[in-house]
Amino acid sequence: MVKLLLWLILFVLCWPIAVLALLLWPLVWLLLLPLRLLGIVVDGVFDFLRALVMLPARILGGRP
Secondary structure, three states: HHHHHHHHHHHHHHHHHHHHHHHHHHHHHHHHHHHHHHHHHHHHHOOOOOOOOHHHHOOOOOOO
């Protein structure tokens, strides 16, 4: 909701920049998509490493 309000304020103050931002947003989203996927993969690797390190403690009866 805040993004919409900020865009409307920008549209009132300087409509060419607002229209340009509206047209370029899908391109920016596509460019950032691989970085978002890379972040998901890195998070999964860290979760896996944490589970691997904590495995001996879980086998010996430690808390999860």
